[in-house]
Amino acid sequence: MLGLFSKKAYSLLGIDISSTSVKLLELSRSGGRYKVESYAVEPLPANAVVEKNIAELEGVGNALARVLAKAKTSTRSVAVAVAGSAVITKTIEMDAGLSDDDMESQLKVEADQYIPYPLEEVAIDFEVQGVSARNPERVEVLLAACRKENVEVREAALAVAGLTARVVDVEAYALERAYGMVATQLGASAQGLTVAVMDIGATMTTLSVLHNGRIIYTREQLFGGRQLTEEIQRRYGLSVEEAGLAKKQGGLPDDYVAEVLQPFKDAVVQQVSRSLQFFFAAGQYNAVDYIMLAGGTSSIPGLDRRVQQHLGTPTVVANPFADMALNSKVNAGALASDAPALMIACGLALRSFD
Numbered sequence: 001m002l003g004l005f006s007k008k009a010y011s012l013l014g015i016d017i018s019s020t021s022v023k024l025l026e027l028s029r030s031g032g033r034y035k036v037e038s039y040a041v042e043p044l045p046a047n048a049v050v051e052k053n054i055a056e057l058e059g060v061g062n063a064l065a066r067v068l069a070k071a072k073t074s075t076r077s078v079a080v081a082v083a084g085s086a087v088i089t090k091t092i093e094m095d096a097g098l099s100d101d102d103m104e105s106q107l108k109v110e111a112d113q114y115i116p117y118p119l120e121e122v123a124i125d126f127e128v129q130g131v132s133a134r135n136p137e138r139v140e141v142l143l144a145a146c147r148k149e150n151v152e153v154r155e156a157a158l159a160v161a162g163l164t165a166r167v168v169d170v171e172a173y174a175l176e177r178a179y180g181m182v183a184t185q186l187g188a189s190a191q192g193l194t195v196a197v198m199d200i201g202a203t204m205t206t207l208s209v210l211h212n213g214r215i216i217y218t219r220e221q222l223f224g225g226r227q228l229t230e231e232i233q234r235r236y237g238l239s240v241e242e243a244g245l246a247k248k249q250g251g252l253p254d255d256y257v258a259e260v261l262q263p264f265k266d267a268v269v270q271q272v273s274r275s276l277q278f279f280f281a282a283g284q285y286n287a288v289d290y291i292m293l294a295g296g297t298s299s300i301p302g303l304d305r306r307v308q309q310h311l312g313t314p315t316v317v318a319n320p321f322a323d324m325a326l327n328s329k330v331n332a333g334a335l336a337s338d339a340p341a342l343m344i345a346c347g348l349a350l351r352s353f354d
Helices: 057-071 100-113 148-160 171-186 226-236 240-249 256-282 303-311 332-353
Strands: 013-017 021-030 033-043 077-082 087-095 122-131 138-147 164-170 194-200 204-211 214-222 290-294 315-317
Touching: 013 057, 013 148, 013 332, 021 057, 021 332, 033 057, 033 332, 057 148, 077 148, 077 171, 077 332, 087 100, 100 122, 100 138, 122 148, 138 148, 138 164, 148 164, 164 171, 164 332, 171 194, 171 204, 171 214, 171 290, 171 332, 194 256, 194 332, 204 256, 214 256, 226 240, 226 256, 256 303, 290 303, 290 332, 303 315
Parallel strands: 013 077, 077 164, 194 290, 290 315
Antiparallel strands: 013 021, 021 033, 087 138, 122 138, 194 204, 204 214
């Protein structure tokens, strides 16, 4: 079984394996307050992960070993995620009186109706969502299925670094969990709000629209911060590493802001606008209450203002750690600048408290 919905009572590291880096986060909780115990980010070798698929096991495993050493944590149990595009979910009805074991047996018998792959190639999990609205003697059950190879390659990469996957989640569910940490920043009542979260990574941008804290729409597109890095490289004759560093730390020629950064910000605005148009075209919504920017690219200064100006929708940058305490070994400045990129890692680390 996939560990999607499993219940456990031990500390987990949230580890997000993206296309350009691995991000590690460890949280603890005292009373109602969370605390960041450790965190680290480590770049991946080029093309080690391609469109969310691990292509080079050793490269990813070695980066995981480095990120673990950087974070100085003794925890070895991990929650990781697979991309939503790799997972099939289906809500089905079953008899309310069945035990979990009976449900599992029945699902294994019936799963081939819902899943287009041979069952021996698939990891499945399920969670009872509640009583069926149509029939009180039936319950609605969320079935999630994923190709085993997607899970096994992540487990193998973690094993290289001496880590064990206790939970394999779905990125969308991890984002939803982390959104619960940032919803309070949207004012007194986040209930009833429709919020568009634009997660702008290095190569992929994912729009997730949440209503009442639940994801109602997701769309991925190929666009990200790497386009800015490549333009810096091309224009100023730098290597990938130099361009990435200059993008973060500054020190580029005077024409950089006007000639390179502003056009890139405008391209981001265009992507956000286009993604929202697809969402509005798909159904019953024609506006969102907030746009929330996440992912590494969203920490570009002034990007949120630019989006708000052009689209007229209040725009904020996600920081799931705003109300958390920090361990003394955590660099507060570095965490603040990495925060928008740590949404999925945060949602995974929160699995410790299920």
